[in-house]
Amino acid sequence: MKLHGYFRSSASYRVRIALNLKGLRAEHLPHHLRKGEQNAPTYLAINPQGLVPALENDAGAILTQSLAIIEWLDETHPEPPLLPKDPLRRAKVRAFAMALACDTHPVQNLKVLARLRQLGVPEEKVTEWAAWANREGLAACDALITREPGPFCFGAAPTLADLCLVPQLFNARRFGVDLAAYPRLMQAEAAAKAMKAFTEAAPDQQPDAE
Amino acid sequence: MKLHGYFRSSASYRVRIALNLKGLRAEHLPHHLRKGEQNAPTYLAINPQGLVPALENDAGAILTQSLAIIEWLDETHPEPPLLPKDPLRRAKVRAFAMALACDTHPVQNLKVLARLRQLGVPEEKVTEWAAWANREGLAACDALITREPGPFCFGAAPTLADLCLVPQLFNARRFGVDLAAYPRLMQAEAAAKAMKAFTEAAPDQQPDAE
Numbered sequence: 344m345k346l347h348g349y350f351r352s353s354a355s356y357r358v359r360i361a362l363n364l365k366g367l368r369a370e371h372l373p374h375h376l377r378k379g380e381q382n383a384p385t386y387l388a389i390n391p392q393g394l395v396p397a398l399e400n401d402a403g404a405i406l407t408q409s410l411a412i413i414e415w416l417d418e419t420h421p422e423p424p425l426l427p428k429d430p431l432r433r434a435k436v437r438a439f440a441m442a443l444a445c446d447t448h449p450v451q452n453l454k455v456l457a458r459l460r461q462l463g464v465p466e467e468k469v470t471e472w473a474a475w476a477n478r479e480g481l482a483a484c485d486a487l488i489t490r491e492p493g494p495f496c497f498g499a500a501p502t503l504a505d506l507c508l509v510p511q512l513f514n515a516r517r518f519g520v521d522l523a524a525y526p527r528l529m530q531a532e533a534a535a536k537a538m539k540a541f542t543e544a545a546p547d548q549q550p551d552a553e
Numbered sequence: 554m555k556l557h558g559y560f561r562s563s564a565s566y567r568v569r570i571a572l573n574l575k576g577l578r579a580e581h582l583p584h585h586l587r588k589g590e591q592n593a594p595t596y597l598a599i600n601p602q603g604l605v606p607a608l609e610n611d612a613g614a615i616l617t618q619s620l621a622i623i624e625w626l627d628e629t630h631p632e633p634p635l636l637p638k639d640p641l642r643r644a645k646v647r648a649f650a651m652a653l654a655c656d657t658h659p660v661q662n663l664k665v666l667a668r669l670r671q672l673g674v675p676e677e678k679v680t681e682w683a684a685w686a687n688r689e690g691l692a693a694c695d696a697l698i699t700r701e702p703g704p705f706c707f708g709a710a711p712t713l714a715d716l717c718l719v720p721q722l723f724n725a726r727r728f729g730v731d732l733a734a735y736p737r738l739m740q741a742e743a744a745a746k747a748m749k750a751f752t753e754a755a756p757d758q759q760p761d762a763e
Contacts, residue, residue: 391696392652404641407697408655411647418640430628431614437621442602445618445655455660458682464672472668486601487617 344369345399347389349376350549353448353510354409355396359549360506361413363540365420369398373551376453410444413503425503436497439487439504443511447480451514470518477515478524484508485525493527494534501535509535513546554579555609557599559586560759563658563720564619565606569759570716571623573750575630579608583761586663620654623713635713646707649697649714653721657690661724680728687725688734694718695735703737704744711745719745723756 346362346369348355362369374380374395381393390397390407398406398415406412417425426433449455451473459469488496488504496504512532515522522529535541546552556572556579558565572579584590584605591603600607600617608616608625616622627635636643659665661683669679698706698714706714722742725732732739745751756762 392656392693394656400641406641406644406648408648408651410655411644411651414647415640415644418643430625431610431616433628434616434621434625437624438616438618441618441621441655445620445651446602446604446659449656449659450665458685459672462669462674462678462682464674468672472672475668483602 347372347397348395350546350552352395353514356510357409357506358396358412359544361416363544436502436504440507442483443507451476473518474520477520481525485527489527493530496531505535557582557607558605560756560762562605563724566720567619567716568606568622569754571626646712646714650717652693653690653717661686684728684730687730691735695737699737703740706741715745
């Protein structure tokens with residue numbers, strides 16, 4: 344398999360964790376987002392959205408959208424599972440993941456922040472925007488799992504929720520968010536960071552890290 | 554079941570279509586987003602994200618995030634299916650849905666547009682922002698299904714992709730986007746709009762419509 348990604352892309356980071364947890368290897372093909380390489384015609388032919396990640400499977404099929412890729416990995420390589428078996432529990436895990444993947448990350452990604460700058464928004468307000476998006480999402484996520492048994496977001500093993508949480512916390516720190524307000528999230532992150540599958544997927548461990 | 558929603562919320566609209574396709578009834582509990590009712594403490598106790606929709610199932614469990622709710626509906630009420638059986642096809646449908654639900658809709662929702670206004674962005678630039686987000690997402694989606702057999706996004710029956718597309722097109726029109734550029738999406742919408750499950754879920758058909 345080939346993973347088109349970028350070391351600092353938190354959506355790519357989610358998929359790297361999933362591959363590691365499943366014990367799968369993929370060739371990493373970096374696309375430098377700050378240099379706009381995701382908008383090259385050769386890459387747009389792979390993913391018309393011009394976003395990373397995209398996964399090419401062994402048959403050459405291309406999958407896009409990190410959560411769709413992770414669901415596919417979980418369906419085709421079921422062990423260890425990244426979603427519970429019970430439908431209601433699955434819905435809870437997916438809702439947590441989507442609170443980050445839908446309502447938090449896209450509001451503070453590179454493309455949106457660049458658009459704010461084009462509108463003449465000053466740099467400190469751009470950073471404040473990104474911090475705001477992170478605080479809103481993380482506060483809701485902390486509340487969503489406050490009564491869930493730990494140490495991970497949903498119990499004793501990592502799920503899709505943790506795969507979204509850890510990269511989002513990486514972003515939140517970059518934007519100066521005070522994470523002490525989210526004790527349950529910090530507990531889940533600590534559990535994740537004790538696992539190689541998470542630490543080896545971190546941005547600073549990637550070949551294209553700067 | 555009870556559906557907490559808002560007539561114009563496109564995430565609520567997705568769930569309304571899913572319920573209709575599955576032949577399920579839910580009591581509709583409207584929360585007026587423009588009046589800020591989603592931030593009332595009683596609603597935040599239901600959904601700490603302060604977003605609609607939220608679904609209370611017959612056992613009183615609360616589900617949030619429209620795509621997580623729809624996946625739950627599909628797992629617990631499998632007919633008619635909203636996702637294909639084949640894992641790779643499922644991934645394609647989910648990726649299309651997420652290109653709208655993650656990268657398009659949250660960038661142009663009420664909360665983000667209100668934040669732009671707070672930053673002093675003039676009204677015509679706010680509308681242009683929303684139109685830009687819609688154009689980016691719709692152009693990618695049109696490309697994603699250009700070789701897929703119609704008339705729906707992915708073949709002869711509606712899927713999760715169509716459930717996200719139709720409400721997003723409703724938004725795009727509100728923001729003045731020229732939809733002639735997306736012929737494949739227009740084909741899918743025409744097929745959807747021939748079905749009662751879609752037309753009866755439309756914003757102007759809801760009890761709280763203004």
